[in-house]
Amino acid sequence: MTEEKFQKRIDREEKIEPKDWMPEGYRKHLIRQISQHAHSEIIGMQPEGNWISRAPSLRAKMILLAKVQDEAGHGLYLYSACETLGVSRQELVSQLHSGKAKYSSIFNYPTLSWADMGAIGWLVDGAAIVNQVSLQRTSFGPYSRGMVKICKEESFHQRQGYEIMAQMAQGTSEQKAMAQDALNRFWWPSIMMFGPNDSDSPRTGNAMKWKIKRKTNDELRQEFIDKTVNQAEIIGLTIPDKDLKWNDERQHYDFGEMDWDEFWSVVNGNGPCNKQRLNHHKKAHDDGQWVREAAKSYSQKKELIAN
Amino acid sequence: MSENRTVWEVFIQSKNGLAHKHVGNVHAEDKIMALENARELYTRRNEGSCIWVVKSKDIISSESEDGEAFFDPSNDKMYRHPTFYTMPEGSKYI
Ligand SMILES: [Fe+2]
Numbered sequence: 575m576t577e578e579k580f581q582k583r584i585d586r587e588e589k590i591e592p593k594d595w596m597p598e599g600y601r602k603h604l605i606r607q608i609s610q611h612a613h614s615e616i617i618g619m620q621p622e623g624n625w626i627s628r629a630p631s632l633r634a635k636m637i638l639l640a641k642v643q644d645e646a647g648h649g650l651y652l653y654s655a656c657e658t659l660g661v662s663r664q665e666l667v668s669q670l671h672s673g674k675a676k677y678s679s680i681f682n683y684p685t686l687s688w689a690d691m692g693a694i695g696w697l698v699d700g701a702a703i704v705n706q707v708s709l710q711r712t713s714f715g716p717y718s719r720g721m722v723k724i725c726k727e728e729s730f731h732q733r734q735g736y737e738i739m740a741q742m743a744q745g746t747s748e749q750k751a752m753a754q755d756a757l758n759r760f761w762w763p764s765i766m767m768f769g770p771n772d773s774d775s776p777r778t779g780n781a782m783k784w785k786i787k788r789k790t791n792d793e794l795r796q797e798f799i800d801k802t803v804n805q806a807e808i809i810g811l812t813i814p815d816k817d818l819k820w821n822d823e824r825q826h827y828d829f830g831e832m833d834w835d836e837f838w839s840v841v842n843g844n845g846p847c848n849k850q851r852l853n854h855h856k857k858a859h860d861d862g863q864w865v866r867e868a869a870k871s872y873s874q875k876k877e878l879i880a881n
Numbered sequence: 882m883s884e885n886r887t888v889w890e891v892f893i894q895s896k897n898g899l900a901h902k903h904v905g906n907v908h909a910e911d912k913i914m915a916l917e918n919a920r921e922l923y924t925r926r927n928e929g930s931c932i933w934v935v936k937s938k939d940i941i942s943s944e945s946e947d948g949e950a951f952f953d954p955s956n957d958k959m960y961r962h963p964t965f966y967t968m969p970e971g972s973k974y975i
């Protein structure tokens with residue numbers, strides 16, 4: 575099949591399945607995007623995992639555990655989708671460890687107080703939802719089906735975070751200050767989760783043409799900001815952007831300049847927690863080595879007995 | 882030792898009486914681990930009443946590339962569809 579025929583299928587909104595012919599660039603783009611997405615789910619467990627043992631109530635602890643477990647599941651759905659493109663799980667993990675594959679920069683920030691659990695659920699999961707809802711319509715079948723499943727699970731994540739923020743914002747003045755501080759620290763990294771501005775995003779063209787992405791970074795970012803401003807107002811917190819203002823003509827919020835130098839510096843390994851996050855993942859992976867070996871030996875032994 | 886474990890496809894029956902539906906896959910060394918992993922991964926919210934796991938390599942699939950030739954023969958057998966037949970004017974319940 576030629577590239578032209580492939581593009582016709584895309585234009586007809588057909589889903590592409592793993593065994594179908596696809597341009598090499600399409601496959602490569604998907605592997606990069608899906609694996610980065612998978613790694614983000616997995617590394618994203620760490621900042622929240624940090625608070626499981628210190629959750630302020632049994633209810634809060636059960637919720638956080640369930641949420642973190644969901645994120646592990648999301649990572650696995652995405653690894654599965656990525657593997658259908660002919661790359662092994664082992665290869666994907668080693669790309670993460672070598673730094674060849676990236677994950678979302680937001681997870682390189684520390685979680686300093688309980689309010690950060692609120693800010694992450696509300697803002698980080700909120701931003702992820704906006705992205706993932708649009709990716710339900712991505713052209714690659716396994717990715718699209720994974721997104722549908724993930725989206726069903728995500729809305730509780732955002733709601734539990736917003737509930738924490740709302741409760742703290744109505745609490746003592748110290749609690750409200752903690753909530754505001756968490757919002758201050760997580761706001762800008764959250765809106766930068768959508769990636770560079772479209773004008774600085776060279777791969778967007780192909781991704782849109784192949785319908786891997788259905789909306790551009792800037793469109794998704796605007797959508798997220800438009801949704802979130804009112805939520806902050808309702809709970810009496812202030813988004814830390816003095817340029818944030820409703821634009822009647824555009825029917826969207828205008829907002830201030832993002833600090834892309836900081837963004838790229840964190841992407842390139844210089845965020846507050848990059849080393850910690852990767853080292854923790856490597857250690858957990860190495861510590862699990864004996865479990866994988868034992869499981870393999872056990873299944874081999876049972877096979878011997880059965881035969 | 883090879884790090885690559887067997888891949889199993891997972892099928893879930895969402896309710897008693899319905900057909901099992903493919904939901905994704907899991908990695909596992911043996912069938913019991915495959916079932917347990919599938920339960921943890923795909924049924925955390927009461928999604929199922931029964932799970933099947935099948936080794937991916939045991940599934941035989943038609944090739945999507947020659948899909949047209951493979952499924953073509955059914956196109957010229959319109960008489961398999963009820964709309965093919967002409968019913969007498971005024972006949973009901975048929
Ligand atoms: Fe997730």
Ligand SMILES: [Fe+2]
Binds near residue numbers: 645699702731
């Ligand atoms: Fe989430």
